[in-house]
Amino acid sequence: MTQLRTVQVLGGGSAGSSAHVRSLAAGLVARGVRVTVCAPAELDHDYDFLGAGAHFVPVPRRSDPLSVGALRAACVGADVVHAHGVHAAVRAAMALASQHVPLVVTWHSRPHAEGARRQLLRLMERKAVRAAAVVLGTSSELVDRARRRGARDARLGPVTSPAPRQVDDLGDHGKARAELGAVDRPLVMSVGPLEPYRGHDTLLDAARSWLGHDPVPLVAVVGEGRQRGALQRRIETEELPVRLLGHREDAGSLLAAADVAVLASRWEARAPLAQEALRLGVPLVATAVGGVPELVGEAAELVPYGDAVALASAVSRLLADPGRRAALAEAGRRQARTWPTEDETIAQVLSVYDELCER
Incomplete structure (x- = not known):
């Protein structure tokens, strides 16, 4: 059986989404999946994706041809590309325009914009979710928002932050x-x-x-x-x-x-x-x-x-x-204790990957 290969794409990387990708990368690698993380270089310093067993490709949080080209090259040969956040999803959609690779988008939060930028953000959200085969929203409200923006398949995918070190002393x-x-x-x-x-x-x-x-x-x-x-x-x-x-x-x-x-x-x-x-x-x-x-x-x-x-x-x-x-x-x-564990979160994501590969 061919080894599954996935590319995880981060934009600016909030603390929550970056920690999730680090946890996801480690869990997928442990399950035999080849993982490449594409993110700004400073995020690997902070979250050590290489230490999780992933291959790391530094890609700036920009949509210029050079950055999109680097992302496109990293996605060649991938079975599934998984973008985290609206900006990362838009850039991933651009990179995959000429590749038949399914895109999964996890919507971790709702970006904030005022004035004219709010309309631009709405357009970006529509482009992001419509390019995705599956959108995972971390809350029910985000799932509903993705559906309103035109998502073909939007599901609840709650992400639990890695448990902190307990401080009992x-x-x-x-x-x-x-x-x-x-x-x-x-x-x-x-x-x-x-x-x-x-x-x-x-x-x-x-x-x-x-x-x-x-x-x-x-x-x-x-x-x-x-x-x-x-x-x-x-x-x-x-x-x-x-x-x-x-x-x-x-x-x-x-x-x-x-x-x-x-x-x-x-x-x-x-x-x-x-x-x-x-x-x-x-x-x-x-x-x-x-x-x-x-x-x-x-x-x-x-x-x-x-x-x-x-x-x-x-x-x-x-x-x-x-x-x-x-x-x-x-x-x-x-x-x-009612929240999904890291293992349960990884299992849900992997089941989505398997479903898309079977299609």
């Missing part, structure tokens, strides 16, 4: 809290890029209302992005109890030490922060947007997007109620 928690200056005060954590759609301005509005608490909670935010300068100026001008920590390799340890985690985004599918908080038993307050309610079930406090009063009140109630925090921690761990 209370000494680790104490060390993390001491470093942040939260030994004798509550610690509220958020993790994610400092971009407008992540709702950090709303989180800062909520933090201003916590100045009246005794002791005042410390809000710690892990992540980098174009909003960092504006957020830091607000923090200094308004004297808010917020620390921007930048990129941290120990984000999981910091999150495990928190009293409450906050996800204030405008939209999410299967947010890595929500997954990690529930697995670690950290009570979560999140916006009821996108795939978040489907992901967390009853295991988190949900609030409307952009509502700083509701966000502040939900966090305040949790900080004042240790019993509710303990109940949410247990509910979170139970909910996490």
Whole structure:
């Protein structure tokens, strides 16, 4: 029997999609599949696709003839090409224009665009899903969106982030809290890029209302992005109890030490922060947007997007109620056990590949 060969295509590569491709590559290689990953060079440094047993071809996140040509060459001889995200799917469709190779697209999230770019994004979404033999949406909302854009075959393909290292040592928690200056005060954590759609301005509005608490909670935010300068100026001008920590390799340890985690985004599918908080038993307050309610079930406090009063009140109630925090921690761990494992995710993807090859 001929060995199956697949090409995995990443564009800019969000943390969730890049981690998924790394997990997928390792799992497919272990099952005897030859895997090539095409992605910007820096992603292999961060996610070590070569270490997963895949062949790696650096391809910039551009649609110029040189980049598309490099992607086209990498796809020659492939049985299935699998693109992750809208931009990667459009470039993969261009590369496969003269090749009879089935394209699978995993839609991990909904890209954000304003003004004239929104119409361009809609056109890109239509081109991406119509070129695909199968579209896998990581949430029911994304599956519905793909169908509205014209997908021939759109299915739910939930992706679970690789399980984080469990941090059970209370000494680790104490060390993390001491470093942040939260030994004798509550610690509220958020993790994610400092971009407008992540709702950090709303989180800062909520933090201003916590100045009246005794002791005042410390809000710690892990992540980098174009909003960092504006957020830091607000923090200094308004004297808010917020620390921007930048990129941290120990984000999981910091999150495990928190009293409450906050996800204030405008939209999410299967947010890595929500997954990690529930697995670690950290009570979560999140916006009821996108795939978040489907992901967390009853295991988190949900609030409307952009509502700083509701966000502040939900966090305040949790900080004042240790019993509710303990109940949410247990509910979170139970909910996490209902998510597909990495093995189940890989098995679903492989079954799609086999189905397309049989056609």
